[in-house]
Amino acid sequence: MNDLAPMLLAAWQTWGATVLVAVAGLAVLLALGRLLGNALGLHLLGIPEALLAGAIGLAVAPTGLVPLVPEPVIALWSELPTALLTLVFACLLLGKPLPNPAGLWRPLSAQVLMALTLAFGQYLVAGLVVLLLLQPWLGVSPLMACLIEVAYEGGHGSAAAMGPIYADLGFPGGEALGLALSTVGLLAATLVGGLVVVLGRARGWLLADRQEPVVVPVSNDLPAEAAAIAKPSAQAVSSPGSAERWAVNLALTGVAVVMGYLLWTSLGLVADQLGGGFKLVIDALPVFPLALAGSLLVRLVLEKTGKGHWTSAPIQSLVSTLAADLLITAATACLDLSLLRHDWLPLTVLATVGLAWNLGVLLLLAPRILPAPWFERGIVEFGQGTGVAASGLLLLRMADPADDSDALPAFSIKQLILQPLIAGGVITVGAPLAVMSIGLPAWTALCLVLVVTWISLGLWLARR
Known part of the structure; x- marks a missing residue:
């Protein structure tokens, strides 16, 4: 018993030192990535500097070119993505007024149907290519059919957060492959999307090319809905009273996280009573989709009580951006390159068919x-469905620099409606469980029925 206290103290000191090194290491990597990214102009291409920071971390990981980072630090980094993504989701709706859907039924319904077509179509084409090509030739896991939606719709955060679920289902390489496919999607959203904007301008598809020339004041400010990728002003975070504003905003973010956790716990209790497939889905559901619901509830209460001014869009944006950057850095630094070398062929096939589907939806169905x-x-939907929401906003800015269109309101409300479902939500979590329970052929057939349904509804509404 007398030796217990020294042992606990030694363990605490060791763990504390690991945490300190892990946090400091991530901060250094992110700072290096931002310095080099600014020098290379990556932000002009829509590529986050955090991706470069993660690549540097990958180079100094135990399996990298210059192994400087110890294994315990990498193990701690690998646990961060889910927590950081929860923080990102908790900030999404706090800093700006809730959109009013009145008068937006037509564009909103069309936007929702196109987003559902993109997402379930990614499951469909991935399921077909896995069933007809990759499984017969390469013997890959059927869960590979879930990677396109996770990577293209959800991005690095969702790919990292889904890693433990894939591992529990016998697909431990799913996280690394999802992260790699997310990087491909991010690059494709910017580069291929930019070429599509050039094509649209040449074909006269852009609104600005169809309008009479008007004098528009030149502004470099992003629209309010793009606050998630905008840099907060120095005045907003350093003005008198900013310490109090920071405290209030961080507390509100914490409340949103707690509410999401309480919702998650409540669903778990209900699932224990119901059992069956519902329990399987809820047991695998992470907290972060419900943190968005917590963010919505906190914002709703603030607006109903006249306290909406308590939140600060710049502060929420800064917290969200920092959490997302740390998430991408940590997840990329923890990539298992040996898995990528082994599975480069199916990864290339999935990336190609996913991009082809997204382009087909944009050019033929939109x-x-x-x-x-x-x-x-x-x-904007293509950019979000191939890369991240920031990619969609960047492409919209390229196509509509004067902000003449009304594309953003419908897109923003659509994000609010579908974010808890796809792109890291309930459907993203439930898809691999469905594949393992009912089989990939049945899941692919279900996605085919849903895609046909969404397209038919969209065409019907357009004719009306």
């Missing part, structure tokens, strides 16, 4: 489903 201006509405 003009027939979306109301005018269809291109601006479609390009």
Whole structure:
């Protein structure tokens, strides 16, 4: 018993030193990534500097070119993505007024149907290529059919957060492959999307090319809905009373996280009573989709009580951006390159068919489903469904620099509706469970039925 206290103290000191090194290491990597990213102009291409920071971390990981980071630190980094993504989701709705859907039924319904078509179509084409090509030739896991939606719709955060679920289902390489595919999607959203904007301008698809020239004040400010990728002003975070504003905003973010956790716990209790497939889904559901619901509830209470001014969009944006950057840095630094070398061929096939599907939806279906201006509405959806929401906003800015279109309100409300479901939400979590329970052929057939349904509804609404 007398030796217990020294042992606990030694263990605490060792663990504390590991945490300190892990946090300091991530901060240094992110600082290096931002310095080099600014020098290379990565932000102009829509590529986050955190991706470069993660690549540097990968180079100094135990399996990298210059192994400087110890294994315990990498193990701690690998546990961070889920917690950081929960923080990102908790900030999403706190800093800005809730959108009013009145008068937006037509564009909003079309936007929702196009997003559902993109997401379930990614499951569909991935399921077909795995069933018809990758399984017969390479014997890959059927769970590979879930990677396109996780990576393209959800991005690095969702790919990292889904890693433990894939591992529990016998697909331990799913996280590394998802992260690699997320990087491909991020690059494709910017580069291929930029080329599509150039094509749209040449074909006269852009609203600005169809309008009479007007004098528009030149502004370098991003629209309010793009606050998630905008840099907070120095005045907003250093003005008198900013310490109090920081304290209040961090507390509100914490409340949103707690509410999300309470919702998650409540669903777990209900699932224990119901059992069956519902319990399987809830047991695998992480906290972060419900943190968005917590963010919505906190914002709703603040607006109903006239306290909406308590939140600060710049502060919430800074917290969200920092958490997302740390998430991407940690997840990329923990990539297992040996898995990527082994599975480069199926990864290439999935990346190609996923991009082809997204382009087909944008160029063939968007003009027939979306109301005018269809291109601006479609390009923001393509960017979000291939890379991240910031990619969609960047492409929209390229297509509509004067902010003449009304594409952003419908897109923002659509994000609010579908974020808890796809792109890291309930459907993203439930898809691998469905594949393992009912089989990939049945899941792919279900996705086919749903895709046909979404497209038919979209065409029907457009004709009306």
